[in-house]
Amino acid sequence: MGRVILGGKEVIMSMHKEEVLELVRQLPDEVDVEEVIYRLYLREKLAAAEADIAAGRTLSPEEVREQARTWRQ
Numbered sequence: 001m002g003r004v005i006l007g008g009k010e011v012i013m014s015m016h017k018e019e020v021l022e023l024v025r026q027l028p029d030e031v032d033v034e035e036v037i038y039r040l041y042l043r044e045k046l047a048a049a050e051a052d053i054a055a056g057r058t059l060s061p062e063e064v065r066e067q068a069r070t071w072r073q
Helices: 017-025 033-054 061-071
Strands: 002-006 009-013
Touching (some): 017 033
16 A cells, blocks of 8 residues: 655555546546646545545534634734
8 A cells, every 4th residue: 555645644545446547547648647646646635535524524614714713813
């Protein structure tokens, strides 16, 4: 499994080969390596967000506003 640093923490990134192949099939015939890497990164971030939502690790709009207020001080 690949390990990368995202947001200052180590994250294990893993996908089934078929998922990677499907992602590649959806790309245009001519594509930069950076675009492929970005799409893989984006897919992993979206999967992590969906897992957070499913586990109830979310904030209400009011909680977000309250946290943002402390950033401005």
